[in-house]
Amino acid sequence: MREWEGDLEMPLVSIVCHTYNHKEFVENALNGFLMQETTFPFEIIIHDDASIDGTQEIIKQYQERYPSIIKPIFQEANIFRIGHRPTMYSFPAANGKYIAFCEGDDYWIDRYKVQKQTAFLEDNLDTVICYTDSTPFADGAVVDMDFGGARRDLSATELQKGPAIYTLTVCFRNVLDNPPELALVRYGDKFMWSRLGKYGKGKFLAEIQPSLYRVHSGGVHSSSSAVEKNMMYFQTYTAMAAYYKRLGEDELYQYFVGKLKNKVYSSDGISQKLIKFLVPISELLRKLKRFLLNQ
The missing domain is CATH 3.90.550.10 (Spore Coat Polysaccharide Biosynthesis Protein SpsA; Chain A)
Known part of the structure; x- marks a missing residue:
């Protein structure tokens, strides 16, 4: 100092x-x-x-x-x-x-x-x-x-x-x-x-x-399974697509929609495991709204 x-x-x-x-x-x-x-x-x-x-x-x-x-x-x-x-x-x-x-x-x-x-x-x-x-x-x-x-x-x-x-x-x-x-x-x-x-x-x-x-068992990324990582990517790209859609930035919105589709779809169709474990977006938004209103 x-x-x-x-x-x-x-x-x-x-x-x-x-x-x-x-x-x-x-x-x-x-x-x-x-x-x-x-x-x-x-x-x-x-x-x-x-x-x-x-x-x-x-x-x-x-x-x-x-x-x-x-x-x-x-x-x-x-x-x-x-x-x-x-x-x-x-x-x-x-x-x-x-x-x-x-x-x-x-x-x-x-x-x-x-x-x-x-x-x-x-x-x-x-x-x-x-x-x-x-x-x-x-x-x-x-x-x-x-x-x-x-x-x-x-x-x-x-x-x-x-x-x-x-x-x-x-x-x-x-x-x-x-x-x-x-x-x-x-x-x-x-x-x-x-x-x-x-x-x-x-x-x-x-x-x-x-x-x-x-690298340890408590690390969010390093300790996650492949399915869990896909779920986290799915949720992240959903949020990022929504963010750029709200801002009217269509090119970035389309980019993250494409990333989202890559995580959802495979040669066998839609990943049911991903959908099953996806946290409902509407509920998270309601929680965040309550949080913001209390600040």
Whole structure:
């Protein structure tokens, strides 16, 4: 903090972290944030979705040690189960011009990550997001898996199509709102990248050390079966198609309808398993409407 320039009450970057039952992992994440060496103030917005394993107690200990940096949001009841998303709470609380994102079970190892990413965005106004490589690991060892994150620059049009980007590596301009369709999305990162594409292009920064992605049984994506992943894609593309339909952006609407059809139909016809387990959209929308009215 002695190296920080500017108003300490006006952080340039908000590091946003979401946790749920990450007791065994969250210290790695917090230490990766706190070791960042920057010339500007940053804050850590950490949203915990009513963990029951002691995660909140660890966060509170860190908050007591770094009260001017760590700003937790503690939920008393799990909001994900009722169709809300953590970004509905964490992003509005972020005061920074930029948001650097990392889940509580992953962590950073490059102490200059945020400095380098922010400097690039400051110097390149046509870029809305920058990202790096990621290394998957489990039980302390690197895992030979590739989750398909982008390792190249992306145009604004490519971003709008919701590409795969390693979520734990991103830093982007704080420009996103919370549209109602967010309640339906299961892959929230795809929806984020798509909406960011309205504001610019993406940059891959290869010189930053890869962040560490933890593969474990509690991970939403890494622990899901093929059928469950298809269900999550189905629901996400439904929401994204609805979003662009509402905005009158027909080309993107048609694109996500096409992605949706690819998930629904096969050579044998419609996937009954997918339809059977699809969460009713109307009910989720009603829940979100109630949530918004209460804000």
